[in-house]
Amino acid sequence: MDAETIVSSTASSPSASAEGGSLRDSILHQLSGRDESPLLPxxxxxxxxxxxxxxxxxxxxxxxxxxxxPMAEYRSLQRRLLLFTLGLSALAVLVAGWRFNGPTALSVAIGSMGGLVYLFLLSRSVQKLGGTNKQVGKVQLLVPVTLVLLSTRWPLLQLLPALIGFLIYKPAVIISTALDLWIVKPAANSPSPSSNA
Structure with missing residues (x-):
């Protein structure tokens, strides 16, 4: 169908004049080949x-x-990651308290809190990307440095359990991603109700 045919059929189309639409809208409508308006998804x-x-x-x-x-999905992901990290941290502190002694559980708890603060600062820095910010900030890197310095100055805080507690956010990210892939993948492979008709 060429442009002259579209213009002539659009100009004589009763639906275009009855709906009060402009000639431009009618041409776009016919070029799109769809029944709905191309401007309204x-x-x-x-x-x-x-x-x-x-x-x-x-x-x-x-x-x-x-x-x-555009940030709604990111904020949802941010909340989910923080909640997964908090849950895994609580589980790790309980296991450390049950299996090991009190100072070890305290070290895991302090490290886990450092991991939560790190993840929060990182996500806030990522959220500010765009516009004038072209790279992720470096403020969150102070958290592990502070954790190591605190463990050398405070004898009750043990370095290895604190670092393990700090790194709990990593398995939380992996678990969250695996759950997203597991939930989305079966939904994508399931047949839609309209395809059975």
């Missing part, structure tokens, strides 16, 4: 914030559709 689930106006010419304003919060 299907509504998304929960990340909708508002509709944003798009000005195509000085007197015309079209609604382009909902604006999606």
């Amino acid at each position: 299907a509504p998304l689930e929960q990340d909708l914030v508002t509709s944003s106006p798009v000005v195509s010419s000085p007197g015309e304003v079209l609604v382009a559709g909902p604006v999606i919060d």
Whole structure:
């Protein structure tokens, strides 16, 4: 179908004039080959914030559709990682308290708190990326350094259990990623209800 055919069929189309749409919208509609408007995508689930106006010419304003919060998924991931780390940290402190002595459990607890602070500072630094920030900040690197210095100055804090407690955020990240892949993968392979019809 060439451009002249589209323009002539659009100009004579009763649906274009009945709906009050412009010639441009009708042409875009026919070129897209779809029944729905090309400017309005299907509504998304929960990340909708508002509709944003798009000005195509000085007197015309079209609604382009909902604006999606791009950081919503990242904040959800950040919360999930912090909760997984907190859960694994509590489990590690309980196991260290049950299996080893009190100072070892305290060292694991202090190291775990350092790991939580490190993960929080890292995620806050990653969240600030873009715009003027082109690299991740280095503030979070002070946490393991402080942990090592604290273990050398305070005799009750043991270095190895504190470092093990600090590194608990790593298995939490791995477990969270594995759960994401395990949950998403079966959903992607399952047949959709519309494909059975």
